Amino acid sequence: MKTTDRGSLRATGLRKEYAAGERPVRALENVSMEVPAGGFVSIVGPSGCGKSTLLHLLSGMEAPDAGTIELDGGNAGSLRERVALMPQDDLLMPWRSILDNVILAPVCQGSDVAAARARALALFPTFGLEGFEHVYPRDLSGGMRQRAALMRTFLCDRSIHLLDEPLGRLDALTRASMQQWLTAYWEQRRTAVVLVTHSIDEALFLSDDVYVMSPRPGRMLARVTVPFSRPRRYVEVVTSPEFGALKRQLFEYLEREHWSER
Amino acid sequence: MTAPLARPPLQSRSILAPMILGGLFLALWEGYVRLAGLDPFLLPPPSQVGRFLVTHLDVFVRHGSFTALVIIAGFGVGTTLGIVLGLALHTWRLFREAAYPWMVASQMIPIPALAPILVLWFGFSFAPKMIVVALIAFFPVAVNTLDGLGSVNPEMVRLLRSFGAGPWRVLRLVSLPAALPRVFSGLRISMALSVIGAIFGEWVGSTRGLGYLMLQFNNRGQTDALFATVVLLSALGICLFFGVGFLERRLVPWAKR
Numbered sequence: 001m002k003t004t005d006r007g008s009l010r011a012t013g014l015r016k017e018y019a020a021g022e023r024p025v026r027a028l029e030n031v032s033m034e035v036p037a038g039g040f041v042s043i044v045g046p047s048g049c050g051k052s053t054l055l056h057l058l059s060g061m062e063a064p065d066a067g068t069i070e071l072d073g074g075n076a077g078s079l080r081e082r083v084a085l086m087p088q089d090d091l092l093m094p095w096r097s098i099l100d101n102v103i104l105a106p107v108c109q110g111s112d113v114a115a116a117r118a119r120a121l122a123l124f125p126t127f128g129l130e131g132f133e134h135v136y137p138r139d140l141s142g143g144m145r146q147r148a149a150l151m152r153t154f155l156c157d158r159s160i161h162l163l164d165e166p167l168g169r170l171d172a173l174t175r176a177s178m179q180q181w182l183t184a185y186w187e188q189r190r191t192a193v194v195l196v197t198h199s200i201d202e203a204l205f206l207s208d209d210v211y212v213m214s215p216r217p218g219r220m221l222a223r224v225t226v227p228f229s230r231p232r233r234y235v236e237v238v239t240s241p242e243f244g245a246l247k248r249q250l251f252e253y254l255e256r257e258h259w260s261e262r
Numbered sequence: 263m264t265a266p267l268a269r270p271p272l273q274s275r276s277i278l279a280p281m282i283l284g285g286l287f288l289a290l291w292e293g294y295v296r297l298a299g300l301d302p303f304l305l306p307p308p309s310q311v312g313r314f315l316v317t318h319l320d321v322f323v324r325h326g327s328f329t330a331l332v333i334i335a336g337f338g339v340g341t342t343l344g345i346v347l348g349l350a351l352h353t354w355r356l357f358r359e360a361a362y363p364w365m366v367a368s369q370m371i372p373i374p375a376l377a378p379i380l381v382l383w384f385g386f387s388f389a390p391k392m393i394v395v396a397l398i399a400f401f402p403v404a405v406n407t408l409d410g411l412g413s414v415n416p417e418m419v420r421l422l423r424s425f426g427a428g429p430w431r432v433l434r435l436v437s438l439p440a441a442l443p444r445v446f447s448g449l450r451i452s453m454a455l456s457v458i459g460a461i462f463g464e465w466v467g468s469t470r471g472l473g474y475l476m477l478q479f480n481n482r483g484q485t486d487a488l489f490a491t492v493v494l495l496s497a498l499g500i501c502l503f504f505g506v507g508f509l510e511r512r513l514v515p516w517a518k519r
Binding site for chain 1: 415420422440515516
């Protein structure tokens with residue numbers, strides 16, 4: 001497996017507004033966060049709190065109205081070349097085989113296709129997709145499609161990965177096994193990951209740090225450091241009393257905000 | 263074994279079922295003409311039509327192959343232009359706004375009015391017939407190509423852009439394959455219309471082709487020969503139509519029908 005260079009991100013005072021009809025909608029307000037090199041950071045928050053907007057800013061696809069994003073402590077000039085974003089939908093192309101789907105990033109960058117294929121083929125067992133290299137996406141289950149989309153993201157050769165609800169469309173059991181798989185995969189690679197999720201359980205199990213966001217305009221309410229040692233085992237972690245206590249803490253942040261809105 | 267597996271495979275059933283229905287229709291027709299004692303000039307029995315077709319097969323093959331050539335050439339030229347035009351309309355917005363109404367207007371020209379003019383310009387040659395077919399064939403393909411290219415999931419385009427793809431790669435990797443099923447819908451409609459177009463073209467001024475034969479037989483009151491020509495023309499059209507379907511299955515294998 002190729003070791004990718006280790007990148008870190010620091011966002012300070014981000015603000016973003018969108019024009020929606022007559023008046024602008026403020027999506028993000030004074031958002032600051034930190035993604036250390038080799039860290040796994042999650043963002044939880046209610047629907048529409050601007051989590052996806054934040055990822056778009058961090059990926060360099062859109063520019064903030066105010067605030068800065070620093071890459072490796074310097075200026076974020078090369079965000080688009082260092083950061084890979086996995087969107088909410090798997091966006092597998094129905095006309096390309098799984099193998100040809102996962103190598104889309106190198107294909108788009110004009111790299112050697114044969115070399116990209118060879119590298120991707122070696123990863124299929126790791127992603128649990130062995131034997132599905134040459135089928136079309138329609139023949140894959142939901143969990144397999146998500147793994148293929150993850151593989152496509154990790155084959156981007158970027159040092160920071162932004163994952164927007166990658167497991168959101170899966171049923172509970174598949175989701176739990178995907179979380180276990182993702183954690184094991186990440187523990188081997190240790191590239192920086194920012195995960196956006198609705199699920200507090202998912203955030204706690206996977207992350208080193210969890211950021212809690214408020215409803216629109218999105219602000220950072222809290223940053224919670226998760227103490228569980230690695231490698232993590234799903235059943236052990238989610239049934240431990242510390243997990244329950246942290247979960248309660250996160251819920252309280254979200255709930256307090258919810259009631260103060262009324 | 264469950265019930266669906268016990269059924270005959272789709273391939274043989276999709277051929278067998280229309281065959282049986284067609285045979286039933288012919289038998290009813292034959293029986294009706296014979297029992298009612300109809301004048302074969304008004305409605306010849308299928309057996310008589312078939313006999314004429316077989317005994318004059320050389321004539322039919324000669325004229326039929328000319329018409330087939332007209333259809334294929336006109337269809338090829340028209341649909342190629344249609345795809346190119348669809349791409350151009352999709353790519354340049356100003357061009358789309360300027361040209362789209364005129365493209366629609368081109369379809370309002372009645373072919374029976376246009377065909378004599380084409381004969382005036384190009385004579386009794388191959389060209390005017392091919393042009394008529396091309397003019398009819400290009401439109402459904404152009405419209406469907408344009409719509410197909412426009413129906414691409416914008417999220418997919420965004421994903422490729424984030425991977426560093428330029429407009430050419432986006433077109434090749436997403437827009438074109440996403441549009442293909444629609445393009446083929448257009449191609450199938452065009453193929454059906456091309457057959458009619460070829461006959462129109464041959465009616466106006468020709469010394470060859472199935473359209474020419476139809477006119478001759480009609481003038482001479484040879485109803486059985488006229489029917490035989492129509493049968494052959496239908497057979498030709500069906501073959502070409504399913505040829506497009508065959509091509510579609512080869513080029514759009516990801517779309518399960």
